[in-house]
Amino acid sequence: MSANKTAMGDIASSTETYPFEKDERYRSQQGLNGFAVKEPFLPNGLGLQVRKRKMVRKRKNVDESPFSVLCAWVVEHQIGLSLNLLLLLSLTHFFFSRARPYTSLFLGMSYYNPKSKKYTQGWEDMYFVATWIIIITGLRVAVMDYILKPIARYGGVNKPKAQVRFAEQGWLFCYYSLFSPLGMYIIYQTKYWFNLREIWTDFPTHTMNGLLKWYYLVQFAFWLQQIFVVNIEEKRKDYWQMFSHHIFTSALMFSSYGYYQTKVGVVILAIMDVVDLLLPLAKMLKYMNFRTACDITFGVFIAVWFVARHVIYMMVCWSMFSEIPHVMKQGCYNSTTGQMISEDGGTAVWWNVMQPFDRPGGTICYNNNIRIAFTALLMALQVLTLIWFGMILRVAYGVLSGKGAEDSRSDDEGEDEEYEEIEYYDDKIKSFDGTNEIVTRTIALPIEEDVNAEEMNLGLRRKSTSPTTASAPRRSTRRTGSARATALSIPGHSDKKDILGRIGCDKPS
Template sequence: MHERNPTHRVQKLPQRTKKKAQDESLLTSLCTLICDNQIGISVNLLLLLFLTHIFFPRARRRTSKFLHLSYYNSESGLYGCGPDDLPLVATWTVILTGLRVAVMEYIIDPLARLGGVKSRKGLNRFKEQGWLIVYYTGSWTLGMYIMYHSEFWFNLNGMWEGWPHREVDGLFKWYYLVQWSFYLASIMVVNIEEKRKDYAQMFVHHIFTAALIYLSYGYYHMRVGTVILCMMDVVDIILPTAKLLKYMGYTLLPDIVFGIFLVTWLVTRHVFYILVCWSIYKDAPTAMAPGCYLSDGTIVPASSTDQYDALGGNEIWSNLVKAYTDRTGPICWHPSNRFGFLGLLLALQCILLLWMVLIVRVVYRVLSGQGADDVRSEDEGSDEEEVEEDEDGDAEHYSHNTETVKSDPEWVPVEQEVGVEALNLTRKNYKRNQNRSSSGRASGISIPGHGDRKELLGRIGCDKPT
């Protein structure tokens, strides 16, 4: 009988049973491409736009709309509003999508590791909240600067006086268009991030906000839009700050910051916000006389029924989007128009009230001594494996991957006889292959937490039903 060499032993190595990719849909491939390569796609689109603008002079008449503010009036030094602004909104949507991932990966991620955040989920949360602080700090500061140098600084009636404001300052216009781009990008981002308990509210919130910006821009009501955006942005700085402190291991500081957030939330979103809604109902009809406003500054009052009807005074929807359809034509105000805006704003207030319920739950946790916790987040469960650094400085989750090997039915353990020397060599090769596969992606950047392709497709709703 053949004797085995005592220097040999049986080792179980993971061997993946490869399954043939089955009829992958175009939507599935597209979702995977976008999620895994947000920076690459954004940079490539922007490079294509810039190169086309530089090397094809005949195309500049069209490409310039994607790069510059449109409708500049050299006589007044102001900018008008119109459909040519939409390409710039698309450009900034792409910029913000790529910029978000770049800031998260190359700035916030190192800071999170220095702050002692070691778990995979903790890093993802830290980076997401850190990006919100970066963006909202900039947008809120700029919005407050614009308001401070305006006629409607702590003057609600000033939001309506002088309407319609067909031309605005360039900085004001750029701020409003970028805010619009941010919420359009957020509609996609909320489906890329790990879904939370308030996913539906957040998704609807972004759609409502983008719709309000669209209509307010089309109806020359950017003043009231800016006031509302500033009220919304300030709390979105404070709450993520409390979360970051919690992820870094602090106990008392998150509760203090959360208390500041709670007061700010109540004042801005349930007091100031309601005052703005009341001003729309009460002040707007008196500050803006019912009638049709012509581009030369003359007004056709609603009392001139025939002429008012002829100019479209009773066509509510067409007037709401006048900046996109006929920017130099008459734009009419009817007191009943305010109910359309009030309906959207009050619907948004209902979403805020739902969030207030979640906030009350956090307050209860603090008062009961459990500490402030993010009630929006899913339970951490067993997904708190630490991120370890290997010899080359790359993040390794070897222990986590080993657990995946054991639990995944597609991995089949195979008995194989190997020598003692081969055992060490096999372990090294296994680790190297891991590093090579994790770093050998196509252009762009891999989103943290999206390494599992099946999990990613299920998250964004592109996975095929089994």
């Protein structure tokens, strides 16, 4: 048994430790842990030592670098920045005629053919996309702050973070309430409604009507803006899956738009948007504590997810694999007339995807490498959705069987905060000789008590100023948070962890 010199004067304590020993004598003493700890033996027959510790939990300092401050400022002023940019653009367009050839690119869709009354695609479309990124950014925050948060408060959602979560899901519900039926309407007006083979006919289909082009470009702007959103919201446990999903989706939209495959792009978007309409609805019902409605929506959500994302979606992928070789012949085509120029499609992929941006009206080729590249992107999305669906089924099974569930895609991830724990010391120690005698000795020892940091005046001691004072406070970090489930109203199981974070229907604590 070795002895160490401690900061508590010249008292030597043993490094040998013993198990905790409960002692009923101390349960009623306020501020004690309720048991005596048989740890360091003290001289002079002090025996058992009861120590009082007080822990102060305070939020750790956040990053205050110039870049972080700038990002925080942008996030706090999204509405003002969006309005000012749009106002500046509009005033420039109306009052400076020489600037109109440039500002008109931001305010309207390009490449309109008055004769055919159709649009084509090109690089100037990206200016229109940029405008809609700004519009969506400002509109999102305005709807959240001035419409959805008041609705949340009216519906009994009182906690600020829960109101933010409700507003985030409410915005998605509003967005998909418009674009999900709009996508279905566009497909319904075409010949490839319930006929996947027609998706691949008439390649290259370089013209489109105004509604299809507006729908596609605004959707592209939305998904680019979602990359920004997922990085400004408090990060969930599935941050990297969501970030990867947005990257893959944006890449697919850009490449399909450039390669004259907007038909399959609209089909994929419509398939995905049906599910994304139900998901935020279930979340909103969860926060407003409509348990029965949430349970029903959750069940419908699982069924629609499976049918849309794992049946119809895979039918589209299979059509790409099985029907394209019979419908789209490998070779090079005139992008304007669609006439085949050569049966040699080469091996290039990116060169052909960028054709309408680099060489409008030029030659575009199709080869097997292009089909493989598009299939790989679609299957990457399928892998992500399979991972999420597996989480949904696993947690749903745990809830139905009455077991707790680990929150795998939690909205409550943002509830976790990093705190700094600091041990403070008082100047009393109560020690016992093992029988009834109590010896009180003045000494600095830790105190344990959960308190609000703002309510304390403890006089932190950074250094030891005398043999009887404590050493510098010890610091450690701990992540604290809560996770609850369940969406389903199961008798006797009302206090379980959350269903999968983004899907659960239990009212948050």
